[in-house]
Amino acid sequence: xxAALTLAALPGIPAVRAGxxxxxxLAAGLARLxxxxxxxxxxxxxxxxxxxxxxxxxxxxxxxxxAEAQRLADxxxxxxRLVELILSESVxxxxxxxxxxxxxxxxxxxxxxxGIDQSNVGEEGHALLLPLDPDGSAAGLAARLxxxxxxxxxxxxxxxxxxxxxxxxxxxLPALLDxxxxxxxxxxxLQVSVTGFADEVAAAAGLVMGQGAEGRPAVLVRGLAWxxxxxxxxxxxxxxxxxLFR
Amino acid sequence: xxAALTLAALPGIPAVRAGxxxxxxLAAGLARLxxxxxxxxxxxxxxxxxxxxxxxxxxxxxxxxxAEAQRLADxxxxxxRLVELILSESVxxxxxxxxxxxxxxxxxxxxxxxGIDQSNVGEEGHALLLPLDPDGSAAGLAARLxxxxxxxxxxxxxxxxxxxxxxxxxxxLPALLDxxxxxxxxxxxLQVSVTGFADEVAAAAGLVMGQGAEGRPAVLVRGLAWxxxxxxxxxxxxxxxxxLFR
Ligand SMILES: Nc1nc2c(ncn2[C@@H]2O[C@H](COP(=O)(O)OP(=O)(O)O)[C@@H](O)[C@H]2O)c(=O)[nH]1
Ligand SMILES: Nc1nc2c(ncn2[C@@H]2O[C@H](COP(=O)(O)OP(=O)(O)O)[C@@H](O)[C@H]2O)c(=O)[nH]1
Ligand SMILES: [Mn+2]
Ligand SMILES: [Mn+2]
Ligand SMILES: [Mn+2]
Ligand SMILES: [Mn+2]
Numbered sequence: 001x002x003a004a005l006t007l008a009a010l011p012g013i014p015a016v017r018a019g020x021x022x023x024x025x026l027a028a029g030l031a032r033l034x035x036x037x038x039x040x041x042x043x044x045x046x047x048x049x050x051x052x053x054x055x056x057x058x059x060x061x062x063x064x065x066x067a068e069a070q071r072l073a074d075x076x077x078x079x080x081r082l083v084e085l086i087l088s089e090s091v092x093x094x095x096x097x098x099x100x101x102x103x104x105x106x107x108x109x110x111x112x113x114x115g116i117d118q119s120n121v122g123e124e125g126h127a128l129l130l131p132l133d134p135d136g137s138a139a140g141l142a143a144r145l146x147x148x149x150x151x152x153x154x155x156x157x158x159x160x161x162x163x164x165x166x167x168x169x170x171x172x173l174p175a176l177l178d179x180x181x182x183x184x185x186x187x188x189x190l191q192v193s194v195t196g197f198a199d200e201v202a203a204a205a206g207l208v209m210g211q212g213a214e215g216r217p218a219v220l221v222r223g224l225a226w227x228x229x230x231x232x233x234x235x236x237x238x239x240x241x242x243x244l245f246r
Numbered sequence: 247x248x249a250a251l252t253l254a255a256l257p258g259i260p261a262v263r264a265g266x267x268x269x270x271x272l273a274a275g276l277a278r279l280x281x282x283x284x285x286x287x288x289x290x291x292x293x294x295x296x297x298x299x300x301x302x303x304x305x306x307x308x309x310x311x312x313a314e315a316q317r318l319a320d321x322x323x324x325x326x327r328l329v330e331l332i333l334s335e336s337v338x339x340x341x342x343x344x345x346x347x348x349x350x351x352x353x354x355x356x357x358x359x360x361g362i363d364q365s366n367v368g369e370e371g372h373a374l375l376l377p378l379d380p381d382g383s384a385a386g387l388a389a390r391l392x393x394x395x396x397x398x399x400x401x402x403x404x405x406x407x408x409x410x411x412x413x414x415x416x417x418x419l420p421a422l423l424d425x426x427x428x429x430x431x432x433x434x435x436l437q438v439s440v441t442g443f444a445d446e447v448a449a450a451a452g453l454v455m456g457q458g459a460e461g462r463p464a465v466l467v468r469g470l471a472w473x474x475x476x477x478x479x480x481x482x483x484x485x486x487x488x489x490l491f492r
Contacts, residue, residue, distance in 0.1 A: 005252070008250045097490070120431045122431065158356070176408045177408070182459070196407065203450060204251075204450035207450060211436060212436055244404070
């Protein structure tokens with residue numbers, strides 16, 4: 001880890017549309033910033049523009065809600081077609097309340113609405129799903145750009161109010177950093193320290209991206225350092241008995 | 247929010263000891279960085295040095311475990327004296343497993359071991375508790391330094407592996423940013439966006455602090471912007487029926 005970091009939004013990213021060459025748009029944004037890839041660079045990219053470029057937008061008018069979706073829509077007050085999409089993206093409903101559905105997404109993420117939201121989508125009556133394979137999307141962009149990439153989304157949390165940026169895709173950096181065995185300041189060995197490195201990068205980038213009309217879907221983070229092999233964002237998902245809050 | 251951020255560790259912070267004038271140590275660190283307070287600055291300060299300065303270190307030899315602590319120590323394999331301290335800092339045990347105790351801290355935080363840990367403490371056989379009133383500590387430092395302050399700690403999460411920096415104390419900035427009512431890129435009104443602003447600041451600072459022998463317990467974050475009134479980190483704690491994962 002280094003003693004100083006900088007974060008800068010890539011200027012001039014347009015409204016992204018299905019089929020756009022996202023790697024090309026990001027490369028042009030990096031060029032506008034005058035940035036050539038250096039060791040310790042990570043590009044954070046908002047889920048929203050990855051999903052848009054990959055054509056993950058669905059017209060609600062095309063969705064026919066099934067019986068389970070209808071029931072859950074009645075219980076939550078949500079649009080039954082949106083609920084059908086949420087269920088189709090999920091393996092399990094974790095909690096449902098009026099105006100709230102928390103699911104386990106097929107990728108393992110426990111999150112509201114399976115990550116489907118309607119802000120910054122720009123097509124009336126459409127909902128935007130998560131990328132099919134965010135780790136794969138990150139790997140494609142990382143190869144294209146020659147730097148590590150984290151795909152970020154804004155997640156709510158258990159026990160704490162407010163969303164924070166988290167990594168739903170990662171390539172070229174260790175999503176999880178295992179520090180066990182390293183010494184502390186006084187030579188005592190760290191016994192439990194494993195950090196959600198890509199999640200901290202995503203949260204930092206969230207400070208620059210915002211959630212609204214900022215138009216800052218890509219943020220270059222410079223000055224990081226790591227000496228562990230790359231691991232994808234799927235490594236951040238707790239599974240099986242390790243997950244105490246199913 | 248601004249389009250660029252910088253984070254820099256304050257150089258030259260010594261090993262902090264009980265009774266140290268932490269505000270003075272941080273002011274000297276800021277001066278070494280050549281930084282005078284500017285709008286949008288936030289100083290992130292590690293829980294560990296706040297606790298040390300406030301004398302929150304307890305010799306385990308001084309602790310007599312009660313019956314409940316003894317039982318929980320047997321169930322988890324932890325030192326009964328440490329468990330006694332954990333219970334004395336908590337209102338409720340949320341989960342216990344071999345080698346793991348998750349509690350609701352008296353301040354409302356759901357966290358492992360009530361935030362008591364033994365790394366970077368530097369006194370053999372001592373455990374370090376959270377500050378008595380981290381929002382109060384943050385307010386004191388903010389008044390002294392003339393800038394917003396976030397006191398950070400490393401928390402594990404439900405559903406996701408790895409710790410991330412979170413805010414346990416905050417002053418001079420809104421810990422939570424309510425963006426509802428603002429427009430998205432296409433003029434649609436944001437309906438659910440509330441961000442854990444101080445938590446994102448804490449996570450960003452965590453990238454610079456690390457967890458081990460880095461010796462970087464204070465990080466100046468520059469370039470932030472907010473236009474909501476200040477609110478403490480206690481605003482980040484979900485309470486009552488809003489907490490779905492008790
Ligand atoms: N330039 C540009 N910015 C976008 C686009 N879509 C979203 N953004 C910006 O990306 C940032 C994050 O938006 P948000 O809706 O929270 O995305 P999410 O967290 O990935 O779901 C904000 O600054 C948005 O204004 C787009 O198509 N073009
Ligand atoms: N200079 C200095 N650094 C410290 C001290 N205590 C902890 N640190 C550093 O603060 C950072 C965070 O340490 P950590 O033990 O994870 O603190 P926590 O997250 O607040 O519990 C690391 O860079 C440590 O090396 C101290 O007394 N002096
Ligand atoms: Mn999203
Ligand atoms: Mn977002
Ligand atoms: Mn701590
Ligand atoms: Mn830490």
